[in-house]
Amino acid sequence: MNNRLALVRSLIVLAFVVFVLVVLLPTIIQQVTPRTLTTVTCFVGSEKDDFLKNPEVVRLLADRYGLEVSYSRVGSIEQAFIDSSQVDCLWPSNTSALEIYRSQHQQDFDSGGISYETIFNSPIVLFSWTPLVQALVDQGLFVVQPEGYTTVDTTRLIELLTRTPKPTWAEVGVDELFGSFNVITSDPARSNSGNMFYGLFANMLAGGQVASLEAMRENLPALRAYYESQGYMEESSGILFERFVNTGMGAHPIIANYESLLIEFIVQHREQMDAVLSQIHIIYPTPTVWSSHPLIARTDAGRKLLEALRDERLQQIAWEQHGFRSGLLGIENDPSILSLTGIPAEITSVIPLPRAEGIIEMLDFLRQP
Template structure:
């Protein structure tokens, strides 16, 4: 059947209109950006605890579907907002592990276009079953009806300041004085958060600059007692697992770290739980502090990463595969049955962090 030139021309116009409309529809929907082949490469610094999350093939695929490729480098949260050697590399975004880092970044001249907390995880204490059992005997650790361990951190800190031996705390298998180890608070966020929690607990309230003058020396003694402090939360967690109960009896970490480690190799975890060796235990300080993970937008284009990370799909991946809670500190999906019972749905005893005006002088004191 012959087609007139006029009809053929109208058909071309219609096809072009549909194609243009489809292009604009996709262009205006971030979740379909990847279909255009129009990739946006973003470079920024992240806390080490989020490295596995961004390397997860499912996360890479979800970001790729929105046209995003992330080139991230690991740096300590404190370092990335203070060190000019890092900031001079022109990162398009920063993803530290504490909301206070936003204020510190501003004080250091970082031109912030936007910031938003996209993940949360509470600070916990990692220990071992024999240590937890001993601390339960002296009342420093209790177990809830749901099976979670709670730690009276203030009482433990006072014992550490007093130079109390492990044997006096019910832990006869360990030699010498009791101690707890965190990362370097001047470099890594978990140590930074722990420093703020320590000062607040010692002062009996949310710490202020006035409390620093009175209780700062005690906090300094606790950190000096730690000896070497790792610059990275991830490295400290690896030291804890490798060193065992004798090498690292108690360390400061994030709730999500053990969850992520278990899910990475369930067979390994099953061997540990069925073996005769000491089992890792997660102790929840009461109260604790939340490590909020704000995405700091420096380059306008990084808003697309912020939008992607707050979608339900990526929030679900963050919780179910990496143990990160959502922006409000609540679960954003379902965990593997072997993990779900380890984590309380809600953390009901949380202190706010001291402000930057208190934390920065505390960091200076702990660096001495």
């Protein structure tokens, strides 16, 4: 009896040892052994900085795909012209940058050596302050839609910005502000959000159609006049938004920027959400332009990141925590998840940007001393 009991005990111990060796040991080894990650080097627009720093994004890229991203913040337009031979990918914020870059590397695109896909989208919107928005709603420039979000007729907006002389704030119903009616942008020669607003501006000057190269050339003086009237301009969309929030209505009455920036700011400052939303409003130009975020993969490592960013959870984080609408088919973005008002489920009034040659000609003209 004692021998039989001893045998049973031995078998139980043996089974436990086998279980540890077969099931638990590999997991323990995996946990204590540092995983070798592939480092992906990339030029990235500043607006995606917080997304790439998000701890859950970092963990998912490492755990699911064995990747870590080492990136430099470079403006989208600069990415189109900078030497990219030492990086795995570029991640600008508009298709113009992609088109310019492709024109310089057409053979690599044609051979499949360079590939790309639009990962995120974000519309260009206006941000402004409650007293000013209410005054411009009363004047009929801004319109609150039945669904609760606010719009502005882009043609009428551009007409005010190009009128000579420019109307004062008082003339458009805002007595609290000094000077002329204006929309502040980042520097279009260096920053994507500014560049895209100028592209939208050019379309409206072309009669609400996509500006041809001929139309762009015809309207360059009007674009230059608006550009020169701005004075100092921030080099980054993110910095412009920070200045807007920190300095208030007097310094930055209305700015043009990415929709995603306010969503991201509110998510990061949940305790201030009610106060922020009572002061700051999004106004959707009709039409607007999409800021598309194509990832341009130059190497195998870049293509691995491109594949990883299709991950459904990463796309969910991008919308719910950073305000980026998905650029992929089949993924929907529900504003109700954000617990925010004034954000439409879909952006339906959109006009394409002018082609790259028109954008390049505009930038060359604006850069002239």
